[in-house]
Amino acid sequence: MKLKIGIIGGAGYTAGELIRLLLHHEYVAIDFIYSTSNAGYKVSKVHQDLLGMTDLVFSNTINAAVDVLFLCLGHGNSKSFLEQNGFSPSTKIIDLSNDFRLSAYAVFQNKTFVYGLPELNKESIKKAQYIANPGCFATAIQLALLPLAQAGLLENDVHVNAVTGATGAGTSLSPTTHFTWRDNNFSHYKAFDHQHLGEIEQSVCLLQPSFQKDIHFIPNRGDFSRGIFATMYTTYLGSLEDAVALYKTYYKDAQFTIVSDDEVHLKQVVNTNNCVLHLHKHKNQLLVTSVIDNLLKGASGQAVHNMNLMCGLPETTGLQLKASYF
Numbered sequence: 001m002k003l004k005i006g007i008i009g010g011a012g013y014t015a016g017e018l019i020r021l022l023l024h025h026e027y028v029a030i031d032f033i034y035s036t037s038n039a040g041y042k043v044s045k046v047h048q049d050l051l052g053m054t055d056l057v058f059s060n061t062i063n064a065a066v067d068v069l070f071l072c073l074g075h076g077n078s079k080s081f082l083e084q085n086g087f088s089p090s091t092k093i094i095d096l097s098n099d100f101r102l103s104a105y106a107v108f109q110n111k112t113f114v115y116g117l118p119e120l121n122k123e124s125i126k127k128a129q130y131i132a133n134p135g136c137f138a139t140a141i142q143l144a145l146l147p148l149a150q151a152g153l154l155e156n157d158v159h160v161n162a163v164t165g166a167t168g169a170g171t172s173l174s175p176t177t178h179f180t181w182r183d184n185n186f187s188h189y190k191a192f193d194h195q196h197l198g199e200i201e202q203s204v205c206l207l208q209p210s211f212q213k214d215i216h217f218i219p220n221r222g223d224f225s226r227g228i229f230a231t232m233y234t235t236y237l238g239s240l241e242d243a244v245a246l247y248k249t250y251y252k253d254a255q256f257t258i259v260s261d262d263e264v265h266l267k268q269v270v271n272t273n274n275c276v277l278h279l280h281k282h283k284n285q286l287l288v289t290s291v292i293d294n295l296l297k298g299a300s301g302q303a304v305h306n307m308n309l310m311c312g313l314p315e316t317t318g319l320q321l322k323a324s325y326f
Contacts, residue, residue, distance in 0.1 A: 007069075009071065010035040032059045040057060064086060070303060082111075119254050144277060145232065150250060163230075230289070243279050244279055256297060266291055276291050277290050
């Protein structure tokens with residue numbers, strides 16, 4: 001018997017990737033895809049890459065008894081949706097917004113949301129019923145910092161510069177998402193004040209409670225569609241060999257995080273659920289480069305990984321994806 005899946009907010013980029021993954025997942029069947037603005041339309045009319053793969057139609061009704069529910073709503077909307085709609089006490093919920101990521105907001109309607117970064121909370125995720133899926137920038141940056149935090153080696157400020165593709169802004173149009181603005185262009189936004197900083201600092205302090213320094217984060221808009229390329233550096237007095245050994249030990253059981261001995265680039269990870277890390281030492285500074293696909297490892301792929309863990313399925317099921325190198 002396959003798990004029945006419900007998806008709320010089915011028209012966005014993350015929902016499209018989630019649908020694509022679940023259609024190829026051997027242990028699940030999509031029961032409904034809820035979208036009031038597209039109700040009655042074929043899913044492939046909106047997500048045109050799914051043409052020929054599915055005849056599913058968007059619905060404006062909900063099956064409250066599904067086994068797993070994915071919330072692919074805009075930030076701030078998951079909480080209001082759950083206030084207005086009830087589900088079976090046995091339904092597992094994975095929220096892809098930022099509504100429940102911070103511990104101060106993780107308990108809602110007697111539901112306790114576990115922060116869903118498998119490389120940090122795998123055992124808790126396995127036992128959880130409700131998951132707050134991490135943000136895309138937060139995923140890339142945390143995976144670059146967690147080994148140092150666990151070893152108590154984040155002793156000074158951390159400097160982060162990261163570039164995301166246009167899909168990171170979602171499907172809603174704004175002045176900075178139009179092709180004519182984005183093409184052959186580059187800019188930063190929300191400098192030092194991005195909303196993902198809270199969850200990054202929360203995870204770092206979980207592993208290194210003594211951390212009281214600043215994380216200086218400059219997010220940038222790139223003129224490509226998908227992916228995140230993040231670099232961060234901080235003071236590190238050990239050798240490069242020691243740092244590489246530290247990272248490879250931390251991620252030795254991680255299914256999707258790889259420490260590369262060679263420099264990395266986006267094409268290694270786009271269309272995969274992988275995070276690839278590379279370390280470089282310059283004087284007393286350790287530079288860590290982290291690359292992910294913002295829609296997969298940074299959103300829908302990680303959500304499926306969390307579902308697999310919650311439901312006792314093999315971690316990599318439905319996620320054996322290969323990069324599109326050319």
